Amino acid sequence: MKQAGVFLRNVKAGxxxxxxxxxTFLYDADFxxxxxxxxxxxxxxxxxxxxxxxxxxxxxxxxxxxxWLLDIAEKNxxxxxxxxxxxxxxxxxxxxxxVGVKPIIKEEEQYG
Numbered sequence: 288m289k290q291a292g293v294f295l296r297n298v299k300a301g302x303x304x305x306x307x308x309x310x311t312f313l314y315d316a317d318f319x320x321x322x323x324x325x326x327x328x329x330x331x332x333x334x335x336x337x338x339x340x341x342x343x344x345x346x347x348x349x350x351x352x353x354x355w356l357l358d359i360a361e362k363n364x365x366x367x368x369x370x371x372x373x374x375x376x377x378x379x380x381x382x383x384x385x386v387g388v389k390p391i392i393k394e395e396e397q398y399g
Contacts, residue, residue: 299317303347303372303375309340311340319333319335347371
């Protein structure tokens with residue numbers, strides 16, 4: 288299972304998870320109840336209910352670079368172009384625009 292924090296203007300907006308069933312995005316409860324809360328995408332309005340998809344949500348897939356920049360990412364990080372979640376986590380920590388995606392590293396992964 289892979290997880291990433293989704294940030295809107297450097298404020299944690301939610302968590303994106305990839306598992307054997309597909310993808311889930313869930314807005315953070317504190318973010319939802321803040322006065323600055325706004326949707327990360329028009330296709331994913333603010334909701335306390337999780338969003339589910341068998342494939343990476345088009346909004347997140349659209350953040351992944353294309354062309355020569357994607358080629359560089361694939362070669363430098365040795366990530367398969369079909370592994371969209373890994374590409375998203377590697378390339379979109381500080382992307383153009385208001386949204387950033389940062390991997391959530393579990394303690395057991397840090398220490399082997």
